[in-house]
Amino acid sequence: MTELLTANQMRALESAAIESGKVTGLELMERAGQGVVDALCNNWPELAETAHRALVLCGPGNNGGDGFVIARLLADRGWQVDVFLYGKAEKLPPDARANHDRWIETGEAHQWDVDLILSGARPDVIVDAVFGIGLTRPLPGEVARVLDHHARESWKNWMRIRKVAVDCPSGLNLDNGHVPLEPDMEAPASEPPPGRSNIADLTVTFHTPKPGHYLELGPLMSRHLAVADIGLRGDAMERGIIGLPADPERARLTEPKHFGAAGLTALEPGTWPSSVLPKRRGGAHKYDFGHLIVFAGGVGRGGAGRMAARAGLRAGAGLVTLVCPKAALMENAMQLNAVMLRGLDDPNLLGEVADDRVSGFCLGPGLGVGTRTRALVQAALARKAGERDWRRPVVVLDADALTSFADDPETLFAEVHERTILTPHEGEFARLFPDLAEAVRGAKSKIDVVREAAARAGCVVLLKGADTVITNPEGAACLHAAAYDRAAPWLATAGAGDVLAGMIAGLAASPVSADLIVAAEAAVWLHVECARSFGPGLIAEDLPEELPKVLRALSL
Numbered sequence: 135m136t137e138l139l140t141a142n143q144m145r146a147l148e149s150a151a152i153e154s155g156k157v158t159g160l161e162l163m164e165r166a167g168q169g170v171v172d173a174l175c176n177n178w179p180e181l182a183e184t185a186h187r188a189l190v191l192c193g194p195g196n197n198g199g200d201g202f203v204i205a206r207l208l209a210d211r212g213w214q215v216d217v218f219l220y221g222k223a224e225k226l227p228p229d230a231r232a233n234h235d236r237w238i239e240t241g242e243a244h245q246w247d248v249d250l251i252l253s254g255a256r257p258d259v260i261v262d263a264v265f266g267i268g269l270t271r272p273l274p275g276e277v278a279r280v281l282d283h284h285a286r287e288s289w290k291n292w293m294r295i296r297k298v299a300v301d302c303p304s305g306l307n308l309d310n311g312h313v314p315l316e317p318d319m320e321a322p323a324s325e326p327p328p329g330r331s332n333i334a335d336l337t338v339t340f341h342t343p344k345p346g347h348y349l350e351l352g353p354l355m356s357r358h359l360a361v362a363d364i365g366l367r368g369d370a371m372e373r374g375i376i377g378l379p380a381d382p383e384r385a386r387l388t389e390p391k392h393f394g395a396a397g398l399t400a401l402e403p404g405t406w407p408s409s410v411l412p413k414r415r416g417g418a419h420k421y422d423f424g425h426l427i428v429f430a431g432g433v434g435r436g437g438a439g440r441m442a443a444r445a446g447l448r449a450g451a452g453l454v455t456l457v458c459p460k461a462a463l464m465e466n467a468m469q470l471n472a473v474m475l476r477g478l479d480d481p482n483l484l485g486e487v488a489d490d491r492v493s494g495f496c497l498g499p500g501l502g503v504g505t506r507t508r509a510l511v512q513a514a515l516a517r518k519a520g521e522r523d524w525r526r527p528v529v530v531l532d533a534d535a536l537t538s539f540a541d542d543p544e545t546l547f548a549e550v551h552e553r554t555i556l557t558p559h560e561g562e563f564a565r566l567f568p569d570l571a572e573a574v575r576g577a578k579s580k581i582d583v584v585r586e587a588a589a590r591a592g593c594v595v596l597l598k599g600a601d602t603v604i605t606n607p608e609g610a611a612c613l614h615a616a617a618y619d620r621a622a623p624w625l626a627t628a629g630a631g632d633v634l635a636g637m638i639a640g641l642a643a644s645p646v647s648a649d650l651i652v653a654a655e656a657a658v659w660l661h662v663e664c665a666r667s668f669g670p671g672l673i674a675e676d677l678p679e680e681l682p683k684v685l686r687a688l689s690l
């Protein structure tokens with residue numbers, strides 16, 4: 135697990151380190167520049183071997199300061215380096231100014247001029263050091279024109295020019311993954327608006343990744359992400375972030391890797407996610423792992439519920455029962471074996487199919503939108519802890535279970551309890567939280583918005599997508615990104631969300647399951663891992679079948 139720091143949190147960390155006297159701003163800038171050059175050489179060893187030509191584009195703040203360090207270090211390696219500054223040298227902040235002055239002792243820093251830059255000598259590497267965490271408004275047009283990936287076409291062999299972004303591709307907001315645009319700047323859908331086409335080949339950030347590297351446009355624009363250690367890591371960073379409830383002030387990235395004092399390490403078997411998955415020990419009983427009830431739709435609409443049920447069973451629930459309208463019993467009986475089956479027409483009679491040992495409910499996939507679904511949701515939410523159990527059954531609400539409350543989300547929020555998980559996709563989220571969905575489209579961070587949603591609903595909210603955000607009412611937030619080396623494009627397939635709901639419910643229904651947010655996090659990670667393990671050609675039914683292989687690889 136890795137903590138993600140916002141721009142303010144990063145600045146606070148930097149200031150604290152400088153104030154403590156352990157390091158100066160200049161030293162941090164030197165390490166940052168060195169980190170970029172090291173990452174560049176690691177990523178493209180052929181560039182490390184001989185001298186090449188670099189175009190270093192510096193901005194008016196400390197990101198530009200990093201650029202001057204990089205220019206100097208490359209020149210020291212024998213490279214030819216052309217430097218352009220967007221802004222005035224005398225207005226640079228002190229550390230950036232110092233590195234500018236050091237650079238012009240031996241080189242030149244030209245004033246920004248689009249035509250001059252694009253008609254200059256062809257670079258092998260473009261260094262984008264224009265804006266980093268200090269971006270406060272949309273990218274100026276004259277910067278966008280140079281950074282747009284089409285700008286490279288002005289040189290021969292432009293496909294072989296590599297662009298390295300310092301901290302982020304300039305224009306990307308690292309708190310939220312958006313690229314702010316001028317209000318009148320929306321371009322036709324066929325051509326990306328300025329700033330959004332500043333696509334890097336490699337992005338090197340410092341100390342720890344930022345939310346914007348993983349949210350929204352971040353992965354698309356950053357392409358490959360490297361994290362340079364600039365010596366800010368201390369013991370505090372490593373405390374309490376593996377498998378424990380997240381810090382309400384910060385978000386964490388859900389991944390089985392860890393940025394700690396020793397740098398990036400892969401977690402060993404026995405640590406996350408194995409550490410948060412229910413253990414199967416000899417002598418255990420199926421009820422030790424919970425009894426999950428998944429509700430399915432009527433005749434001809436049972437597929438989504440069946441997939442969720444199978445996913446719940448594979449994920450670890452000891453027993454899973456599919457409950458469907460009686461008319462659909464025959465259809466489901468023909469398709470199910472390990473999953474048990476019961477018929478229920480009247481939601482008020484839930485007690486007839488669910489005894490005290492039921493530890494989880496999953497409602498939504500294929501259930502249909504309407505009063506019956508509402509009644510089923512309300513009946514499941516009303517269940518109390520059984521006599522033998524100390525906590526009430528977990529309730530996972532997905533798809534139609536959420537949309538059934540689109541006209542009246544407050545009724546749903548009044549009835550959910552702390553053992554409820556809402557798992558909307560963006561459309562369903564917008565139906566329950568229209569104002570918050572609007573805020574995500576604006577400038578707010580998806581993490582903050584989903585935090586607000588969890589506080590409003592009073593339960594865990596998981597907004598799914600390539601960037602999935604999971605929050606609880608206490609403010610804990612986790613971000614899981616199917617991006618970079620964990621991209622899983624095959625997951626964009628019908629029914630994948632139904633399977634995810636089942637996996638979450640299957641893990642959370644275990645009487646010994648971890649904190650809900652932790653169980654949800656593990657389920658989302660496993661879901662993507664199954665897709666990656668299966669690969670192209672994946673359909674939703676394949677996901678639960680891939681789980682044993684993925685779990686085996688975790689040495690469970």
Ligand SMILES: NC(=O)C1=CN([C@@H]2O[C@H](COP(=O)(O)OP(=O)(O)OC[C@H]3O[C@@H](n4cnc5c(N)ncnc54)[C@H](OP(=O)(O)O)[C@@H]3O)[C@@H](O)[C@H]2O)[C@@H](O)CC1
Nearest residue numbers: 148163166194195196197265266267268269270271272301
């Ligand atoms: N923190 C750390 O630990 C470390 C940080 N380091 C490095 O510092 C970087 C952060 O530096 P930073 O704070 O100076 O911000 P930066 O991104 O250079 O931009 C600020 C300048 O841009 C301007 N400006 C903004 N938007 C604009 C726009 N659209 N159009 C025009 N102007 C715009 C803004 O002007 P203003 O908004 O004030 O008018 C201000 O002048 C960070 O990303 C990393 O690379 C490393 O050295 C090591 C340790």
Ligand SMILES: [K+]
Nearest residue numbers: 262265302304
């Ligand atoms: K940059």
